[in-house]
Amino acid sequence: MGTTESDRTGGCPVHDIHQFDMYDPAYVAAIFDVFAAMHAEGPVTRAEPYGGWWIITGHDEVFAAARDHRTFSRQTEFPTHRFTRDGQEFPPNPASAIMLRTLISLDPPAHKPVRVALNPHFTPAAIAPYEPNIRAYANELIDSFSERGSCDAWLDFAQPLAHVVIFAELLHCPVERLADLWAIIENLPPNANGHTVDDLLEAMAEFVTDFVLWRKEQPPLGDVIDTLLATEINGQPLSLDVVIANVVLILAAGVETTGSVIATALDFLGRNTELRAQLAADPALLEQACEELLRLFGSVQLQPRTVMQDTELGGQQLKRGDRVLLAYGAASRDPKLYECPEEFRLERDTKSHVAFGLGAHRCIGSNIARLEFRVALEEWLRRIPVYELGAGHVYRRKIDHIHGPVALPLTFPASTRETAAPAGVAR
Amino acid sequence: MKLVLDTDACQGHARCLALAPDLFDLDATGYALLLVATVPPELEAAAREAAAACPERAIALEP
Ligand code: HEM
Numbered sequence: 187m188g189t190t191e192s193d194r195t196g197g198c199p200v201h202d203i204h205q206f207d208m209y210d211p212a213y214v215a216a217i218f219d220v221f222a223a224m225h226a227e228g229p230v231t232r233a234e235p236y237g238g239w240w241i242i243t244g245h246d247e248v249f250a251a252a253r254d255h256r257t258f259s260r261q262t263e264f265p266t267h268r269f270t271r272d273g274q275e276f277p278p279n280p281a282s283a284i285m286l287r288t289l290i291s292l293d294p295p296a297h298k299p300v301r302v303a304l305n306p307h308f309t310p311a312a313i314a315p316y317e318p319n320i321r322a323y324a325n326e327l328i329d330s331f332s333e334r335g336s337c338d339a340w341l342d343f344a345q346p347l348a349h350v351v352i353f354a355e356l357l358h359c360p361v362e363r364l365a366d367l368w369a370i371i372e373n374l375p376p377n378a379n380g381h382t383v384d385d386l387l388e389a390m391a392e393f394v395t396d397f398v399l400w401r402k403e404q405p406p407l408g409d410v411i412d413t414l415l416a417t418e419i420n421g422q423p424l425s426l427d428v429v430i431a432n433v434v435l436i437l438a439a440g441v442e443t444t445g446s447v448i449a450t451a452l453d454f455l456g457r458n459t460e461l462r463a464q465l466a467a468d469p470a471l472l473e474q475a476c477e478e479l480l481r482l483f484g485s486v487q488l489q490p491r492t493v494m495q496d497t498e499l500g501g502q503q504l505k506r507g508d509r510v511l512l513a514y515g516a517a518s519r520d521p522k523l524y525e526c527p528e529e530f531r532l533e534r535d536t537k538s539h540v541a542f543g544l545g546a547h548r549c550i551g552s553n554i555a556r557l558e559f560r561v562a563l564e565e566w567l568r569r570i571p572v573y574e575l576g577a578g579h580v581y582r583r584k585i586d587h588i589h590g591p592v593a594l595p596l597t598f599p600a601s602t603r604e605t606a607a608p609a610g611v612a613r
Numbered sequence: 614m615k616l617v618l619d620t621d622a623c624q625g626h627a628r629c630l631a632l633a634p635d636l637f638d639l640d641a642t643g644y645a646l647l648l649v650a651t652v653p654p655e656l657e658a659a660a661r662e663a664a665a666a667c668p669e670r671a672i673a674l675e676p
């Protein structure tokens with residue numbers, strides 16, 4: 187089977203990889219062509235905007251750098267949080283500064299106590315009970331549009347599903363409160379270049395603060411929120427603002443990421459109808475198909491690091507203080523490792539894809555994401571095995587480094603609802 | 614066949630237990646735990662698959 191990738195990047199102009207700008211929509215739209223051009227030049231590419239960054243695209247080099255936290259520190263912001271495009275450095279704003287105190291920005295050893303405290307909430311055994319609920323949410327969402335024969339698969343399905351799984355299942359946030367969240371998201375100021383973590387943090391801070399303060403007054407559930415409230419680093423409990431920032435991190439890292447992968451997969455299957463029919467006829471293939479889709483379209487494309495000591499990587503000399511972007515999305519398409527990396531091949535050995543990263547910060551939510559992705563496709567293909575992509579599809583960068591559709595209109599033969607009483611998951 | 618786990622390299626991706634639940638579990642802190650040191654012959658194929666599936670290359674097999 188050799189289905190080719192979505193044609194959305196087809197015919198794009200060749201970009202100058204040394205001027206690669208992760209915030210420029212033209213580069214975002216052509217991101218996989220840009221990565222391919224970088225692979226052709228070497229595993230480590232210098233890009234000049236924002237003061238100069240090393241883009242690590244080779245699988246071996248990403249493997250080495252992501253696992254070496256002494257040389258490559260995660261105490262780092264995304265380019266626009268500290269640099270103007272022409273390289274002027276400015277101090278972090280308070281919203282960005284507090285993110286530097288969350289799980290994802292702590293280097294070991296400070297990282298370990300927080301990670302170890304949270305890990306038990308994310309194991310396959312801890313996540314397994316979500317499955318029937320994810321299935322029910324997916325069907326409730328499909329019911330909200332099945333009779334209409336049309337929907338926006340991002341706005342009406344992937345995004346709300348990703349939200350409810352994290353809020354209701356992981357964070358035990360009452361489903362009724364989701365309406366407040368939709369209002370916040372819908373009121374986010376329009377931003378043609380996608381939202382930064384700062385925009386999101388500011389928009390969500392109020393909601394999350396209310397929620398965490400409310401949870402503090404409730405009997406403990408022994409979940410992620412209670413664990414964060416009880417976690418200490420060097421004998422000091424996390425301050426309330428750091429607990430809140432960690433909850434925002436979990437939302438930022440867990441919602442748009444998984445939703446984007448689901449929507450990108452529906453987009454891809456909308457273009458590759460033979461594969462879609464094969465998967466609809468034999469859902470047992472979905473587990474492997476999901477891994478190959480994660481390899482191709484893992485939504486987290488780039489993650490920042492700062493070089494802590496001079497080092498050589500992929501034939502380049504990196505100096506202490508240099509800034510680096512680990513291109514996980516490129517490493518999962520390294521032609522040294524994968525034959526015709528841009529092709530979907532169901533039978534491919536996908537074990538070494540790095541959609542969830544590597545090293546101390548590797549995705550804590552991978553078990554949730556994998557389960558949610560598979561169940562979402564199982565239920566979608568069971569209910570809507572045949573659909574047509576509509577016009578108006580928009581693919582872009584969201585929240586700095588997460589890529590995926592923000593509009594995915596499609597049509598399909600109308601069908602009846604399966605459930606009678608909705609629980610309020612749909613927006 | 615023996616299983617050797619590099620506990621510094623393991624980051625708890627849980628791919629090993631997905632493929633070989635009789636050989637691996639996660640401990641209370643979320644990292645891999647070997648359930649056996651010596652792999653029974655009927656689980657040797659599963660052990661090889663689990664070792665190949667570890668994204669951190671933390672699992673080694675010794676004869
Ligand atoms: C398909 C969906 C997802 C993808 C592609 C993804 C990808 C990633 C990647 C690549 C990293 C590593 C970052 C780095 O190296 O700097 C990461 C970390 C993280 N992810 Fe995910 N993720 C997904 C879903 C989730 C979910 C569902 C959650 C939570 C419920 C989550 C929470 C996190 C957190 C908290 C971290 C930071 C972990 C740490 O620093 O120890 N992610 N994710």
Ligand code: SF4
Nearest residue numbers: 623624626627629667
């Ligand atoms: S797959 Fe590798 S890193 Fe993951 S838990 Fe198993 S041994 Fe550890």
